[in-house]
Amino acid sequence: MNYLNNIYQILDVNLNRSVEGLRVVEEVARFHLKNKTITKRIKDLRHTISSLQGEPFFEHNKLINARDVKQDLGKDTNFDKFSYTDVRELTMANFRRAEEGTRVIEEVIKLLPESAYISKKIKKTRFEIYEIEKEMAKHLKVQNS
Numbered sequence: 439m440n441y442l443n444n445i446y447q448i449l450d451v452n453l454n455r456s457v458e459g460l461r462v463v464e465e466v467a468r469f470h471l472k473n474k475t476i477t478k479r480i481k482d483l484r485h486t487i488s489s490l491q492g493e494p495f496f497e498h499n500k501l502i503n504a505r506d507v508k509q510d511l512g513k514d515t516n517f518d519k520f521s522y523t524d525v526r527e528l529t530m531a532n533f534r535r536a537e538e539g540t541r542v543i544e545e546v547i548k549l550l551p552e553s554a555y556i557s558k559k560i561k562k563t564r565f566e567i568y569e570i571e572k573e574m575a576k577h578l579k580v581q582n583s
Contacts, residue, residue: 448546453487456539460484460567462532463574470525471577479570486563487540493556526578533571540564 464480467473522528544560547553 445546445549449543452539452542453490456487456536457484459532459535459539463529466525466529467574476570476574483563483566490556529574529578533567536567537564
């Protein structure tokens with residue numbers, strides 16, 4: 439496997455991680471909190487991350503072609519919890535997943551030429567995730583009280 443392929447593999451995994459984490463918190467905002475504003479903000483962030491696959495040097499095909507599930511050393515390792523004590527714990531875990539994924543993208547993308555604007559875009563997105571996490575934590579704390 440070549441160097442660029444390895445980079446695309448890292449990006450693919452972390453794009454998926456970020457989008458999946460945001461999807462979980464989006465559904466909590468939508469169905470548990472029934473908060474239209476937060477739901478839309480999360481959906482917009484999720485779409486911002488997904489749209490990276492359309493960037494000229496960051497095509498979805500490159501990500502898919504780099505994917506090698508059979509050889510992935512992490513596929514049989516359980517990084518996730520098997521259960522949560524409440525919706526708040528589930529939500530915070532998925533915010534962390536999205537934040538970690540975006541941080542990896544932000545750093546690794548710098549290895550590709552002419553990608554500084556993507557790194558800046560994903561950093562902005564990550565900080566927006568932090569803000570929404572704080573807001574949702576307040577809403578969930580109130581509901582659990």
